[in-house]
Each structure stands twice: as C-alpha cells, then as structure tokens.
Amino acid sequence: MTVGKGMADRAHDGPSIFLSYARADAKRARPVIAALEQAGIKVWWDGLLGAGEVYLPTTEAALESADAVVVLWSATSVESNWVRDEATRGRERQCLVPLSLDGSQAPLGFRQFQVIDIRKWRGKADAPELQAVVRAIQALSDRPAVPRPAARKGLSRRATLIGGGVAVAGLAGLVGWRLIKPVAGGAAENAIAVIPFANLGAAGDAYFSAGLSEELRATLARNQMLRIAAPTSAGEFRDAVTDVQTIARKLGVAHILRGSVRHGTDRVRVTVELLDGKDARLAWTQTLERKLADVLAMQVEIASIVARALFAEISAQAIARGRSGDLQQIGGTANADAFDAYLRGKALVEVSEDEASDRAALAKFDTAISRDPGYASALAARSKILAVIANETGKSSEVPQLYDRAVASGQAAVKAAPQLAEAHSALGYAIYNGRLDPRGARASYDRSRELGGGDADVLRTFALYCAYTGRAAEAAEAIEMALTLDPLNPGAFRAAGYIAFARRDFPATLVQMRKALELNPKLSAANSAIGSALYLAGQSGEAASAFAAEPLALFRLQGEAILKRKAGDTAGAQQALDQLTRDFGSNSNYQQAQVLAQWGDAAGALDRLGKAAAARDAGLLLAATDPMLDPLRQAPEFAQLLSRLGLA
Numbered sequence: 335m336t337v338g339k340g341m342a343d344r345a346h347d348g349p350s351i352f353l354s355y356a357r358a359d360a361k362r363a364r365p366v367i368a369a370l371e372q373a374g375i376k377v378w379w380d381g382l383l384g385a386g387e388v389y390l391p392t393t394e395a396a397l398e399s400a401d402a403v404v405v406l407w408s409a410t411s412v413e414s415n416w417v418r419d420e421a422t423r424g425r426e427r428q429c430l431v432p433l434s435l436d437g438s439q440a441p442l443g444f445r446q447f448q449v450i451d452i453r454k455w456r457g458k459a460d461a462p463e464l465q466a467v468v469r470a471i472q473a474l475s476d477r478p479a480v481p482r483p484a485a486r487k488g489l490s491r492r493a494t495l496i497g498g499g500v501a502v503a504g505l506a507g508l509v510g511w512r513l514i515k516p517v518a519g520g521a522a523e524n525a526i527a528v529i530p531f532a533n534l535g536a537a538g539d540a541y542f543s544a545g546l547s548e549e550l551r552a553t554l555a556r557n558q559m560l561r562i563a564a565p566t567s568a569g570e571f572r573d574a575v576t577d578v579q580t581i582a583r584k585l586g587v588a589h590i591l592r593g594s595v596r597h598g599t600d601r602v603r604v605t606v607e608l609l610d611g612k613d614a615r616l617a618w619t620q621t622l623e624r625k626l627a628d629v630l631a632m633q634v635e636i637a638s639i640v641a642r643a644l645f646a647e648i649s650a651q652a653i654a655r656g657r658s659g660d661l662q663q664i665g666g667t668a669n670a671d672a673f674d675a676y677l678r679g680k681a682l683v684e685v686s687e688d689e690a691s692d693r694a695a696l697a698k699f700d701t702a703i704s705r706d707p708g709y710a711s712a713l714a715a716r717s718k719i720l721a722v723i724a725n726e727t728g729k730s731s732e733v734p735q736l737y738d739r740a741v742a743s744g745q746a747a748v749k750a751a752p753q754l755a756e757a758h759s760a761l762g763y764a765i766y767n768g769r770l771d772p773r774g775a776r777a778s779y780d781r782s783r784e785l786g787g788g789d790a791d792v793l794r795t796f797a798l799y800c801a802y803t804g805r806a807a808e809a810a811e812a813i814e815m816a817l818t819l820d821p822l823n824p825g826a827f828r829a830a831g832y833i834a835f836a837r838r839d840f841p842a843t844l845v846q847m848r849k850a851l852e853l854n855p856k857l858s859a860a861n862s863a864i865g866s867a868l869y870l871a872g873q874s875g876e877a878a879s880a881f882a883a884e885p886l887a888l889f890r891l892q893g894e895a896i897l898k899r900k901a902g903d904t905a906g907a908q909q910a911l912d913q914l915t916r917d918f919g920s921n922s923n924y925q926q927a928q929v930l931a932q933w934g935d936a937a938g939a940l941d942r943l944g945k946a947a948a949a950r951d952a953g954l955l956l957a958a959t960d961p962m963l964d965p966l967r968q969a970p971e972f973a974q975l976l977s978r979l980g981l982a
Contacts, residue, residue: 351378352379354411432448526554552789604621683719721767827847843864899932
C-alpha cells in the first residue's frame with residue numbers, strides 16, 4: 335500500500351499515526367499496529383511499503399502528514415539513528431507519543447515526554463495501556479477514532495497479530511498528551527510553579543501563608559497529570575520582585591500560580607491566580623474564604639480548580655483519574671490546631687539552624703499528632719526530623735532510639751495514608767540509614783517512587799538509594815526528573831554529583847558539583863566531592879585546591895591525608911589522619927578507612943570499616959559503590975562486610 339492510498343487518503347476519518355520502531359522489534363510492534371487499527375487509527379509503518387517504492391520520500395511524506403508520531407522505545411531502538419531521527423521530527427512537530435516496549439527510558443533529548451510503558455500489555459484492546467495510547471493519539475487529532483467491528487475468528491490475518499502480545503510494565507502516563515508536549519519556550523504546558531503566597535496578616539502569620547502554599551504545591555504534585563516545580567526552586571522567588579516571564583524561564587514552567595493569604599481568628603481568606611509564563615497573562619483567579627478547620631479541604635478544592643483550568647479539553651473522567659486526592663489520600667487533617675502546629679513545625683524545618691531548632695520542629699509535629707493521631711503528613715514529617723536529629727546529635731547512645739522512633743512514625747504515616755509518597759520515603763530512609771538495612775528499605779523506596787513521580791525530594795532520596803544499591807539506571811532516571819522539577823536547588827545537583835561519582839563518571843561529578851556550588855558557594859561536601867573526582871582522575875594538584883575549599887573539616891582532612899601521601903609527604907599525611915581521628919573520633923571511622931585504603935593499608939582500612947560497622951555508621955552504605963574503597967574490592971573480608979550489610 336502506498337502513501338497515496340494510505341496516509342493521504344482523507345476518506346479515512348480517524349486519526350493517523352507514523353509508527354517508528356527498530357526492525358529487531360518488528361514482532362513486538364505488530365500487536366500494537368493491529369490493536370491501534372482495530373481502535374480506528376490509521377497506522378503507517380514501513381511494512382506497508384510496496385515493492386520498488388522509494389523508501390525515503392515515502393517515509394518522509396508519511397512522517398509529515400501523520401497526526402502523531404508513535405515511537406516504540408526499546409534497548410534496541412534507543413541506539414537506532416533512524417528511530418531517533420523520526421522521533422526528533424515528531425518532537426519538532428509537537429506530536430510525539432512515546433511508548434516503551436521493555437522499560438527502556440527514552441534517550442537524552444526526549445525525556446521531557448512522558449512515556450507509556452507497555453511491558454505488561456498482553457494484546458487486549460481494552461487494557462489500560464492500550465487505551466492510554468489511543469487517548470494520547472486522539473488528543474493530537476481533530477478526527478475521532480471509530481473502533482472497527484471485531485473481526486470473526488479465522489477471517490483476518492492481521493487480527494492474528496494481536497495474539498502474540500507484547501512483553502512490557504507499569505503505566506507511566508494516562509491522558510493529556512496535548513498538554514504534556516513542550517510549548518514554544520521548551521516547557522511542558524502542564525508544568526507549574528507555585529510561588530510562596532504573600533502574607534497579608536500579622537508578621538507572625540508568615541509561617542501560615544508559606545506553609546499553606548507549600549501544602550497546595552504538594553497537593554498539586556500528587557496529580558499525575560501535572561509537573562510541579564519543587565519548593566526549593568520556587569522558593570527562590572519568595573520575596574524577590576521578579577517578572578513572571580523570568581520566573582517561568584528560570585524554572586522551566588509554562589504557568590505560575592501565586593496568591594495571598596489573610597489569616598484571621600477563625601477564618602482564612604486566600605486569593606489565588608494562575609498566570610501564563612509566556613506573556614504574564616492572567617489565565618484564572620479566584621478568592622476563597624473558609625473556616626480554619628476547612629483549610630485543607632480548600633487546598634484540595636484549589637488544586638482541582640487549577641487542574642480543570644489547565645485541562646479544559648480533557649474529559650471529567652480523565653481529570654478525576656489524575657486528581658490530587660482527598661484529605662486522607664494527601665495525608666491531611668480536618669483539625670485546625672493540628673494543621674497550625676504542623677505548619678509551624680515545617681517553618682522550623684525550613685530554617686533548620688541547628689539541633690535545637692530541629693528539636694523544636696519535632697515538638698510541633700508531636701503537638702500536631704496529639705491533636706490528630708492519624709495526621710499522616712505530620713507523622714511523615716516527624717519521621718524525617720527524627721532521622722535528621724539522629725544524624726546531627728552528639729549523643730551517640732541516643733541515635734538508635736531516635737531511629738526506632740523514626741521508623742515507627744514512618745510506619746504510622748503509611749498506615750494512615752497508604753497513597754502518601756513522602757510517608758513511604760520517610761520510612762525507607764529511616765530503615766536504610768537507621769538500621770543499615772538496604773533490603774528492608776527497598777519496598778518503601780520503590781513505593782515512594784511509584785507514588786511520588788512529581789515530588790523532587792522523593793525522587794532525589796530514591797535516586798541516592800538506587801545509586802548506592804547497584805541500580806544505576808533507575809538512579810539516573812530519577813535524579814534527572816528531580817533536577818527538572820528543582821532546577822535551582824543546589825542540594826539536587828549535589829545529589830546528582832554523588833550519583834555520578836558512584837558510577838565512576840568523574841567528569842559528570844565535576845559538572846554537577848560545580849553547578850551546585852554556583853547556586854550555593856557555601857554548600858558543604860561539594861568541594862570535597864570535586865577533590866575526590868579530580869584525585870581519582872589523576873589531577874592531584876587541582877584536587878588539593880578543591881579539598882582546601884571544603885568547609886567541613888571531616889572531609890577536608892580526609893582529602894589532605896590522601897593527597898599528601900600521594901605527594902610523598904608521609905609525615906604530613908599522618909598528621910592529617912591523626913587530626914581527623916582526634917577531632918572526630920569514631921564518627922570518622924569510615925573516612926579513616928578511605929584514607930588507609932588509598933594509602934595501600936588494606937588491613938588498617940578493613941579494621942576501621944569493622945569499627946564503623948560496630949558503631950552502625952551510615953557511611954558504610956556507600957561502601958559498595960565508593961571508588962575510594964576500590965583497593966579493597968578483592969579482599970574476602972570486604973565482600974563479607976558488604977554481604978552482611980545487604981549490599982552484595
């Protein structure tokens with residue numbers, strides 16, 4: 335069949351697509367073709383080329399005339415120049431619909447498009463994966479898809495293609511592809527930044543306006559159809575007088591949501607406005623006034639209104655499927671006193687001056703939970719702050735108890751709100767870091783990733799866990815999305831640097847850590863990571879300068895001890911190690927092991943790692959991927975240690 339008889343024939347009233355795939359995937363592509371044709375969609379693929387047809391002109395004509403370009407990504411097709419070229423044209427025409435046959439992520443340059451993962455599809459026309467594909471195509475066409483009558487068994491050769499099925503997993507994006515494609519400025523139309531709301535009440539009420547806007551952002555982020563800029567990046571514009579277009583450009587979003595809050599004695603008045611990031615045009619505004627006890631319900635209401643304002647073209651059923659959830663799903667409370675205490679605790683966490691301020695935040699979360707024992711967001715926040723206190727306290731005897739409380743609080747949060755991503759994330763962190771139990775933490779981390787694809791903090795924590803437990807591909811994918819959602823957060827770039835370091839990509843480590851320092855020149859541990867990457871890349875002179883700039887003495891002394899020994903200054907190296915041991919004691923056992931491993935003292939390094947294990951030093955969680963410990967990889971004792979930790 336030629337193009338003239340196929341794609342250009344408008345007698346066929348349904349949507350038309352160009353199917354791009356690797357020849358090696360032809361067997362898996364055919365059930366997709368058959369199912370889409372049965373759904374009333376005209377499919378052009380190279381199997382339609384007649385004998386003697388000129389391939390390139392015919393293909394180009396089909397590629398240019400199709401309503402949508404459907405790409406089947408796989409481990410094979412991501413390496414195909416033909417497939418990439420065809421996908422590029424789909425991206426340029428803003429009609430790309432990507433599918434994944436085997437769970438492979440799209441190559442760089444195509445990851446801003448949400449991929450429909452069809453690994454588990456078994457060829458059924460009514461399966462949610464196939465229906466998601468049909469909706470995505472339909473959103474790009476002005477002609478409705480009219481399903482064909484089911485063919486009788488044995489009469490249709492093409493119908494037999496469906497029987498083969500496609501081995502494929504996990505649905506990534508359901509609807510709204512028109513809204514996910516990039517707009518002229520490069521941002522997806524469903525990308526929003528929530529700027530901290532202005533406080534119109536007393537100065538002491540600032541915590542409430544900031545906290546309410548953050549809770550609204552978190553509620554919106556739970557909507558699978560939205561991409562919400564993370565609070566750290568959006569918070570950069572809290573007090574700055576910056577025009578809307580500049581904010582949108584810096585955050586990579588298409589819309590800005592901002593507002594104001596007036597907190598009265600028993601009522602709250604909130605004004606919210608949605609602005610177009612391209613021209614600052616006011617797209618929608620609304621003022622709501624509610625009793626304090628109804629504030630969180632108002633938050634869900636606003637989130638629903640925003641979604642409907644953006645997705646006016648999508649059916650009510652589709653909006654419901656992507657909704658942000660009710661109070662129980664978002665871990666909320668109907669108790670005004672509990673909500674107020676929770677927001678006060680969150681404000682203290684944001685300041686996070688020292689252990690005293692963190693313990694004050696813990697007290698606020700305790701108050702919130704005492705008012706509402708089922709307040710899942712407060713339980714998750716309590717779990718996180720307990721872990722923070724455990725990491726910073728000088729009372730080593732208190733650490734196990736703090737982590738036990740963190741685990742218990744995380745478990746309570748998950749029980750209260752099983753769909754709350756941050757509850758699973760907090761529980762995973764407490765188990766992983768507090769009990770040094772990577773295997774035990776995996777289910778919680780995986781569930782947090784499944785539920786929290788729009789939460790940069792959840793993604794970053796998950797990415798680091800994956801990086802240190804041998805799941806490099808998942809770590810790279812998660813941190814890339816976290817950086818997209820949080821492009822002004824130095825901590826996110828530092829995490830990306832750690833992940834690159836774990837896979838021994840030292841050039842990428844340098845890029846990410848230097849970006850982190852551009853955003854925050856005083857950021858701890860970034861300079862030492864740069865020093866380590868330079869040292870391992872054979873640039874000891876530059877590494878010395880980087881370590882010298884590190885504000886944390888623990889890491890600065892570690893680097894100094896390694897580099898001085900490398901330079902032949904044995905006495906100076908020993909002096910640095912002695913100071914490291916003297917100043918930080920057992921808390922530096924892991925860093926001492928790194929130094930001794932690089933000195934070639936395997937026995938000494940293994941001894942320090944044993945002491946770190948006895949003290950349950952969370953630094954050991956890095957051991958499986960730490961390049962600084964590579965000299966120990968062949969030692970049986972090292973392998974046994976990793977096995978005991980569940981890292982081998």
